Amino acid sequence: MKSYRRELWFNVPTRRAFINITSQIEECLKESGIKEGLVLINAMHITASVFINDDESGLHHDFDKWLERLAPHEPVSQYRHNVGEDNADAHLKRQVMGREVVAAVTEGKLDFGPWEQIFYGEFDGRRKKRVLVKIIGE
Ligand code: ZN
16 A cells, blocks of 8 residues: 655635645645545644635635634634634634545546535634645555
């Protein structure tokens, strides 16, 4: 069995953003040489997510509005976590959007449905953060 590991770095200039990382994962897959197996992609930070959904700007706007309704950033004083920091909402948003995704690799490609794309979801940006890519298989 072959195994491949890589870290992808992000430094998002805004507090929140959704970034399509599908092509970067496809690059990793190519580099790994693995044709049949599984790829795991996870945020290495507890205020960011990796998730699969549609690459449609209206939907991303809807996600952002929905998450802001669930866990508004302001007022920061409403959260007990915010002692010396202001990112409690980011922890909650990440929990809803998930830590990681696992995708099947078939014939050297991500075995996706027609609209599936992989996203990095940032909820407390403006600093360097990492995503882990682990691919195992043959
Ligand atoms: Zn925190």
